[in-house]
Amino acid sequence: MADTKREIERKYEGPPAGEDARLPDLTGVSGVSGVIDKGVAQLDATYYDTPDQRLAAASRTLRHRTGGDDAGWHLKLPVSEGVRDEIHAPLSDDLPQSLKGLVRSRVRDAELVPLVRLRSTRDIRHLVDADGALLAEVSLDRVRADRLSGGEGTAEWTEIEVELADDGDPAFLDKVEKKLRKAGLSPSTSPSKLARALAETGGPTRHKTIAEPPATTAGDHVLAYVRTQRDAIVELDPAVRLEVEDSVHRMRVATRRMRSTFRSFGKVMDRAVTDPIADELKWLAGELGVDRDQEVLTERLTAALDELPPPLVVGPVRDRVNTWSRARRGGSRDRLIAVLDGKRYLDLLSGLDTLLAEPPMRKAATHDPEKVLAKAVEKDLKKVSALVEQALDLPPGTDRDHAMHEARKKAKRTRYAAEAAAPALGKPAESLVKSMKSLQSLLGEHQDSVMGRDTLREVAEQAHATGESSFTYGVLYGREEQRAAAVEAQLPEEWEAVEGKAAAV
Known part of the structure; x- marks a missing residue:
């Protein structure tokens, strides 16, 4: 040990x-x-x-x-x-x-x-x-x-x-x-x-870090952002093994940032080369995420239970939620360590090294970074806009929930694209990053409510099948509906603020 x-x-x-x-x-x-x-x-x-x-x-x-x-x-x-x-x-x-x-x-x-x-x-x-x-x-x-x-x-x-x-x-x-x-x-x-x-003691000392040259082209900026994410994955590896708080989440975010960058800047880096690497990053993110989403949902339901007055908690609700959580637990520390020790993970790290050493740059990589990067960010932003408008036009229900979830994912991609472009585009991109983060959080709250209601319905059915009261699950379900409705009511104002800042990019 x-x-x-x-x-x-x-x-x-x-x-x-x-x-x-x-x-x-x-x-x-x-x-x-x-x-x-x-x-x-x-x-x-x-x-x-x-x-x-x-x-x-x-x-x-x-x-x-x-x-x-x-x-x-x-x-x-x-x-x-x-x-x-x-x-x-x-x-x-x-x-x-x-x-x-x-x-x-x-x-x-x-x-x-x-x-x-x-x-x-x-x-x-x-x-x-x-x-x-x-x-x-x-x-x-x-x-x-x-x-x-x-x-x-x-x-x-x-x-x-x-x-x-x-x-x-x-x-x-x-x-x-x-x-x-x-x-x-x-x-x-x-x-x-x-x-x-x-x-x-003489001999070569290759331990000195050589500073990267300043970024002057669109390709330089994209490559610098990809390198930062590769470095984060490597840096966080021992922290994940040592179970440092939040390290798994941070490594997972680094894989998402890199995948998103490959998609957003396909005019800069050849996706014929980056797509296979993106697939492997998606695999790694999935392995890192085993149990994480379920743990977050369990924490949400437990916190909601803590907020209820005691008279509204009827039956062994907390035990039932914990039983559901344990039954859904599919991963383990041993499994994650086996992934990090495996050949597939090492091959991914080597692939990232090769990508950075021999980047598959396209013609636009040599062009003015402000024009190329701004155009890519604008393209992502239009996708977010279409999904938000679609969600706002739909009545409450499954279709609106799906549109808002897709908008959240696109907002995240736009945020990462703006992060990569910020060194070239300056304050307008930095402002967009903040706006997308805020929008992402709002839409994330909505998606958590959707998942919470699905879980409450499932657990209530299990409780009912054993003769337990489903009253408390109904109370929690109603509260989750109210939270989702509050987000939907707030979305038009939030999106109007985002559009105002996005116009400056």
Whole structure:
């Protein structure tokens, strides 16, 4: 099993290697009542990466370390500057499957090789408060780095690390830094020991990110948006595996954005090439969505039940809804992990890489982005307009419900097209994005009401068949009808506002 810990730390340049390096006196740091000497630890870490340093390029580190109180395998994932999530697995000869999966979206089928060996002598101090509680751990590391592949160099340096205690206040690190700066120390110029080792031990360091050139054509803008969605899928892969909140939804949205972009900008990118990839993105979105829509619906019905006065809840309604929900549950975490570990998913990621490396651009891709992108957005907007007008002309009922649902899907596509075009079209496109998001939310509320009523009808029939009262289901059904009617009444005003902003695009 692997454990995850949020690591918040800062690094500082130590004295040159070979000098009598010591930790500064930190007894005067505000809030510190004691500095406890925790002794010296000998650490021996081997860092692994692909030969072309894919993990380093994404600011990820994977190491096998002995020594200290957390020997084992460690994978560090960046969260923000100075903040990383460290996933720890027990010491073993082979990389545990739990960590192997977390780097798979970047490593793919490439081999992981020993890249650098770091041996550190770590002098450790604990900063504690008046109650003896740990505030931060400060260490002086004397480091020797040996390149194991891609070079043969060695390097030595000293550095000081200050790691905040679990659940500590990050502002405390500012107080420690103030003291260290007064002692003549400066923040490290390297984000990690590995980055410094790669820079100082020779050999190619392909971990540096090369900035993309500015977008000048329609194709540049579309490709940049597609690249952003590809990067989001890869970036969110480990978060989905770790069950980070909202990660499944965000990855699913990235697949939808990319599929939508292929459809909206078919004059820019050849759909003969992108359609097969879009089909695979639809498959992945479906796998990510297993149980999600049903869970959202269950939450809606449960919340509606919570709003009812107790006298209106007749019979085991909540239990009946939960039973319905469990019976509809078709997915599992194991199933999703199997999808992410499968060949089909890896083939999709490779296909996206190929698409971005060799984009299937059409003639319009080289043209003025403002004209080409605006025309595509306008085309999508006309489809939304036709569906909204159709819905408004229809009487309440199934046909209107269907038209509003289709309008919602087209509004979502128009929103994504406007997002892709916004860097070229500016504020008018940004305004349209907001308008489409608002329209999408309104129509989404209507669709949720439609699905809620369908479910209530189904559950009421099940309850009736067992002799239970269906009264409460009827009350909830009526409330859902009122919500749908409110949306339908609001739609003309909402659409009038959208049309006013759309005219500027």
